[in-house]
Amino acid sequence: MSKRVTIYDISKELNLSATTVYRALKGKPKISDETRKLVIETAGRLGYKANRVAQSLTRKTIKIGVVFDGFHHGFSKDIIKGMQHAFNELMDFKVEGVYGDLSVPSTPSDVKSVLSELMKVVESGVNGIIFEPWLIREEYSKTINELAEKGIPTITIVSDVPNSKRIAYVRQNGKMVGDIGAQLLAMLNDKGNNAIFIGNRDVVMHSEVIKGFTARLKKSGMDPIAIYETQDDDSIAYYATDKLLRDYPQVGGIFVGTAHSTGVCKKINELGLRQKVKIVCTDVYPETVEYLENNTIQAIIHQEPYKVGEIAVKSMYKYLVEGTLPDKDVLINPKIVIKSNYEEYLIK
Amino acid sequence: MSKRVTIYDISKELNLSATTVYRALKGKPKISDETRKLVIETAGRLGYKANRVAQSLTRKTIKIGVVFDGFHHGFSKDIIKGMQHAFNELMDFKVEGVYGDLSVPSTPSDVKSVLSELMKVVESGVNGIIFEPWLIREEYSKTINELAEKGIPTITIVSDVPNSKRIAYVRQNGKMVGDIGAQLLAMLNDKGNNAIFIGNRDVVMHSEVIKGFTARLKKSGMDPIAIYETQDDDSIAYYATDKLLRDYPQVGGIFVGTAHSTGVCKKINELGLRQKVKIVCTDVYPETVEYLENNTIQAIIHQEPYKVGEIAVKSMYKYLVEGTLPDKDVLINPKIVIKSNYEEYLIK
DNA sequence: CTGAAAGCGCTTACAG
DNA sequence: CTGAAAGCGCTTACAG
Numbered sequence: 148m149s150k151r152v153t154i155y156d157i158s159k160e161l162n163l164s165a166t167t168v169y170r171a172l173k174g175k176p177k178i179s180d181e182t183r184k185l186v187i188e189t190a191g192r193l194g195y196k197a198n199r200v201a202q203s204l205t206r207k208t209i210k211i212g213v214v215f216d217g218f219h220h221g222f223s224k225d226i227i228k229g230m231q232h233a234f235n236e237l238m239d240f241k242v243e244g245v246y247g248d249l250s251v252p253s254t255p256s257d258v259k260s261v262l263s264e265l266m267k268v269v270e271s272g273v274n275g276i277i278f279e280p281w282l283i284r285e286e287y288s289k290t291i292n293e294l295a296e297k298g299i300p301t302i303t304i305v306s307d308v309p310n311s312k313r314i315a316y317v318r319q320n321g322k323m324v325g326d327i328g329a330q331l332l333a334m335l336n337d338k339g340n341n342a343i344f345i346g347n348r349d350v351v352m353h354s355e356v357i358k359g360f361t362a363r364l365k366k367s368g369m370d371p372i373a374i375y376e377t378q379d380d381d382s383i384a385y386y387a388t389d390k391l392l393r394d395y396p397q398v399g400g401i402f403v404g405t406a407h408s409t410g411v412c413k414k415i416n417e418l419g420l421r422q423k424v425k426i427v428c429t430d431v432y433p434e435t436v437e438y439l440e441n442n443t444i445q446a447i448i449h450q451e452p453y454k455v456g457e458i459a460v461k462s463m464y465k466y467l468v469e470g471t472l473p474d475k476d477v478l479i480n481p482k483i484v485i486k487s488n489y490e491e492y493l494i495k
Numbered sequence: 496m497s498k499r500v501t502i503y504d505i506s507k508e509l510n511l512s513a514t515t516v517y518r519a520l521k522g523k524p525k526i527s528d529e530t531r532k533l534v535i536e537t538a539g540r541l542g543y544k545a546n547r548v549a550q551s552l553t554r555k556t557i558k559i560g561v562v563f564d565g566f567h568h569g570f571s572k573d574i575i576k577g578m579q580h581a582f583n584e585l586m587d588f589k590v591e592g593v594y595g596d597l598s599v600p601s602t603p604s605d606v607k608s609v610l611s612e613l614m615k616v617v618e619s620g621v622n623g624i625i626f627e628p629w630l631i632r633e634e635y636s637k638t639i640n641e642l643a644e645k646g647i648p649t650i651t652i653v654s655d656v657p658n659s660k661r662i663a664y665v666r667q668n669g670k671m672v673g674d675i676g677a678q679l680l681a682m683l684n685d686k687g688n689n690a691i692f693i694g695n696r697d698v699v700m701h702s703e704v705i706k707g708f709t710a711r712l713k714k715s716g717m718d719p720i721a722i723y724e725t726q727d728d729d730s731i732a733y734y735a736t737d738k739l740l741r742d743y744p745q746v747g748g749i750f751v752g753t754a755h756s757t758g759v760c761k762k763i764n765e766l767g768l769r770q771k772v773k774i775v776c777t778d779v780y781p782e783t784v785e786y787l788e789n790n791t792i793q794a795i796i797h798q799e800p801y802k803v804g805e806i807a808v809k810s811m812y813k814y815l816v817e818g819t820l821p822d823k824d825v826l827i828n829p830k831i832v833i834k835s836n837y838e839e840y841l842i843k
Numbered sequence: 844c845t846g847a848a849a850g851c852g853c854t855t856a857c858a859g
Numbered sequence: 860c861t862g863a864a865a866g867c868g869c870t871t872a873c874a875g
Contacts, residue, residue, distance in 0.1 A: 153852055164862040169854070177860060200548050200587040201852035204867045239548040241867095326835040334793060334833070335682060363835065445682060480839050483831035485682070487674040487711065491828050501868055512846040517870070525844060549868035552851045589851095 152195040160189055172197070202468070203240040211463050212273035214247040214265045216281035216306075217255045221432050222406070222452045223279070226304065229456025230277070233464075242464055245271050255281045262290055269299065275463045276301045280308050283351075287311065300466060302473075304459045307351060314466060317459040319450040320478040321352045325359025327483060328402035328427050331446050333367060335425040338399030342373040342391055344384060346405040356404040372398060377407055384410030392418065403428040412438040431484055431492040439486060447484040449492045454479045500543045508537055520545070550816070551588040559811050560621035562595040562613045564629035564654075565603045569780050570754070570800045571627070574652065577804025578625070581812075590812055593619050603629045610638060617647065623811045624649045628656050631699075635659065648814060650821075652807045655699060662814060665807040667798040668826040669700045673707025675831060676750035676775050679794050681715065683773040686747030690721040690739055692732060694753040704752040720746060725755055732758030740766065748773040760786040779832055779840040787834060795832040797840045802827045 158168045163186070170178045171186035172195075213230060215223060227249065234244040247264045269276065276294060278301055280287050288311040291301045295312035307316045325343075332341045343360050345353045361371055372395050377384040384403070388411045391398060401424060403411050408428035415424055426444045428435055430452075438444040462473040484492055506516045511534070518526045519534035520543075561578060563571060575597065582592040595612045617624065624642060626649055628635050636659040639649045643660035655664045673691075680689045691708050693701045709719055720743050725732040732751070736759045739746060749772060751759050756776035763772055774792045776783055778800075786792040810821040832840055 151852095155852075165853080166855090166862055167860085170861090173854090179860060182860080198552075198587050198852055200552050201867090202854080204546075204548050204552060204869095205852080205854045206867085207854095239546050323836060327833065330833050330835045480836060483833065483836070485675065485678050485831065487678045488671060488828060488831070499868095503868075513869080514846055514871090515844085518845090521870090527844060530844080546868055549851090550870080552853095552868080553870045554851085555870095 151198065152190075152193045153198070154195075157186060157189055157193060157195060160193065161185060199468075206241060208241045208243055209275075209464070209467055210243050210245050210271070210273040211460060211467075212245045212247065212265075212268035212271070212276045214261070214268055214276065215249060215251055215279040216261050217253055217279075218249060218251045219253050219406070222430065222450075223249075225452035226279075226456035226459075229453035229458075230460050231456075232453070233457045233460035237460070237464055240464075244460070245273050258284055258286050262286060265290065269294065273299065274467050275299060277304060277459050277463060278302070278308075278313075279304050280306050282306065283308060300463070302459055302463050304455055305352065315462055315473040315475055315477055317455060317462060317473075317477040318352065318479065319452070319455060320480050321355030322359035322362075323478075324429060324448050324450060324481050325356040325361075325402075325404060326363045327359075327448050327481060328356075328404060328429075329360045329363035331427045331448075331483070332400035332402055332425060333364070335427070335445050336399035338397065339367070339369050340372045340395065340397050341369075341400040341402065342375065342395070342398055343371050344375050344377050344387065344401060344403045344405075344408075344411060346379040346407075347376055348374075353405060360402060360404065377403075377405070377410070379406045381407045381410040384408070385414050387411075388414035389418075392420070392424075398424060400425040400427070402426075405429060408444070409434050409438070412443045416443055429481075431489050433493070436489050436493060439484075439489060445485070447489065449482045449484050451479050451481060451492075499546065500538075500541045501546070502543075505534060505537055505541060505543060508541065509533060547816075554589060556589045556591055557623075557812070557815055558591050558593050558619070558621040559808060559815075560593045560595065560613075560616035560619070560624045562609070562616055562624065563597060563599055563627040564609050565601055565627075566597060566599045567601050567754070570778065570798075571597075573800035574627075574804035574807075577801035577806075578808050579804075580801070581805045581808035585808070585812055588812075592808070593621050606632055606634050610634060613638065617642065621647065622815050623647060625652060625807050625811060626650070626656075626661075627652050628654050630654065631656060648811070650807055650811050652803055653700065663810055663821040663823055663825055665803055665810060665821075665825040666700065666827065667800070667803060668828050669703030670707035670710075671826075672777060672796050672798060672829050673704040673709070673750075673752060674711045675707075675796050675829060676704075676752060676777075677708045677711035679775045679796075679831070680748035680750055680773055681712070683775070683793050684747035686745065687715070687717050688720045688743065688745050689717075689748040689750065690723065690743070690746055691719050692723050692725050692735065692749060692751045692753075692756075692759060694727040694755075695724055696722075701753060708750060708752065725751075725753070725758070727754045729755045729758040732756070733762050735759075736762035737766075740768070740772075746772060748775070750774075751776040753777060756792070757782050757786070760791045764791055777829075779837050781841070784837050784841060787832075787837060793833070795837065797830045797832050799827050799829060799840075 154165050154168045158165045168186050171183040245268055247268045287308045291311040291313055301313045303313045303316045305318050348354050375387045384407045421443050427446045428444055429448050431447055431449045435447055465471055502513050502516045506513045516534050519531040593616055595616045635656045639659040639661055649661045651661045651664045653666050696702055723735045732755045769791050775794045776792055777796050779795055779797045783795055813819055
């Protein structure tokens with residue numbers, strides 16, 4: 148309400164210079180323990196809170212590097228858009244994004260080229276790195292730890308490098324995605340014979356989706372009637388759907404937990420099973436929306452890639468500026484999308 | 496990438512003082528048209544963008560007043576929480592909230608006391624007002640227009656004062672709420688006999704919900720089998736449910752478009768119709784979640800009151816600082832909530 | 844109509 | 860270990 152307490156107020160109170168107060172408050176060296184204690188205590192008493200606006204006006208530019216291994220068409224692009232949005236918002240705070248080469252293929256690149264890209268970005272003088280590693284690789288862990296030694300923190304996104312010194316792992320909430328998928332299918336058909344299609348069980352994110360899916364079904368005493376891998380490939384998804392329906396003609400619903408639901412939809416339409424077999428899939432894109440509109444897909448679970456990118460940047464910024472460590476696992480919750488509300492997630 | 500262009504850069508380029516450049520850029524008086532044109536053109540050429548951080552450091556405190564007519568238990572409280580969050584975020588930008596008396600009852604107060612509260616807040620020297628008018632009243636319109644004359648803009652929230660000079664009306668997207676309600680019920684039961692309960696048709700927000708609901712049904716060539724008013728009263732809702740089921744035993748689903756779905760749920764449970772009659776209601780609160788967990792309610796449409804408050808404050812801030820007028824109608828989109836994802840909306 | 848100077852609150856480089 | 864001074868980029872009050 149009344150005027151905010153400033154560093155100057157504290158310095159007057161204690162007959163010290165603003166510089167000394169600054170050093171005490173920021174844990175900088177060249178100050179006696181005694182003075183530091185006194186300043187900190189007085190700051191607390193007066194209710195001092197640093198003015199972040201003034202801080203950012205005076206500091207030098209913070210550079211945050213962004214490096215992707217595999218680049219997954221729509222999903223990764225939306226992550227980048229989210230990052231760009233965050234960088235834009237933080238522009239006046241002297242924050243700057245340094246992107247590595249984004250023209251990488253949608254399959255994991257070879258380790259050496261990824262690492263050389265990473266080092267190129269590091270050498271441009273970044274203060275932190277946001278890294279999408281795609282696969283778990285020894286070399287990544289080693290590099291992240293070396294950077295940590297040098298005082299350059301890393302945040303992993305989408306995929307993780309476990310056992311490395313990354314300060315956080317930001318990703319979509321896979322378990323909740325699976326959970327919602329199972330719950331929606333249970334609401335959409337009472338047969339209870341639901342299958343799940345997923346890219347590859349070895350990918351951490353994908354296995355989490357399966358976990359969430361089966362756990363929710365289990366609560367009603369059920370199991371998935373089938374778990375099929377599609378390798379995120381449209382043709383595989385197409386033929387897998389065919390096989391599923393031959394093996395389990397009683398199937399009531401399919402949850403497509405990763406990309407390439409279009410193969411499933413195509414086959415379901417060809418077989419004339421639209422609406423008879425309920426489909427729930429992930430992520431709002433023009434193709435999925437089309438199938439939603441023609442009633443092939445009943446609901447879409449949007450994983451908010453845009454937010455993954457935005458939150459990753461903001462978490463790194465906060466860490467660099469305030470030193471506050473984000474939770475190791477930063478989970479972005481998905482949204483449920485039906486015919487009535489997809490537009491909000493489509494236009495960007 | 497390279498260093499940002501500052502006012503000082505422009506002044507050097509043109510051999511003018513920073514003050515003059517400032518006046519030109521900000522449309523301040525005491526400057527020749529010629530100089531102004533030159534400065535603006537040069538700013539454009541150099542790609543000048545004002546640094547908002549520096550701007551906010553130098554300006555004097557912006558005060559935003561908040562006044563409610565009726566205060567609706569959970570919903571209004573969450574709006575306030577959203578506002579507090581926004582004020583907190585903007586604290587370093589020298590923004591301050593000035594709340595009027597919030598201990599008003601959950602029914603519309605009398606005009607005089609609301610207006611005197613409003614004027615009290617105005618007299619504390621606010622730069623803008625956020626006002627929840629609850630009912631459409633001549634006097635409100637007059638006051639808002641007088642404030643506008645004095646240069647104090649008003650944003651209305653939840654309810655509107657149409658034909659007044661408020662700069663924007665921020666509210667939940669009622670049409671989408673109704674739309675989603677109808678679509679969910681259509682997905683949850685194929686009987687197609689769906690009813691809607693609403694507080695009072697004369698309330699603008701409520702009538703928008705009905706509009707969205709009927710429009711979505713219409714797309715499948717259907718109409719609501721019944722539209723009942725509850726006056727947002729639990730007992731009325733309870734007995735209305737009874738009557739609905741006597742008059743239309745074939746009812747497949749009920750959408751409760753405003754507060755007090757608990758009356759409906761209680762009756763449905765007593766009649767042993769849980770799950771047979773599908774229920775979709777609005778807003779995540781402990782009571783509604785309980786009924787969601789025990790399968791009386793199938794889905795909740797959360798109207799995000801928190802966001803209504805947050806966005807209202809941020810819209811006003813942006814207007815006061817940048818002069819950018821928000822859209823007259825700022826609509827906050829609802830979220831679809833089921834068993835799997837209510838927690839995010841419950842804890843605040 | 845134009846400008847020099849001080850100030851917002853914190854940081855930094857320099858001197859002691 | 861402590862402090863005086865300049866600076867970040869814009870605003871304001873004052874002088875001309």
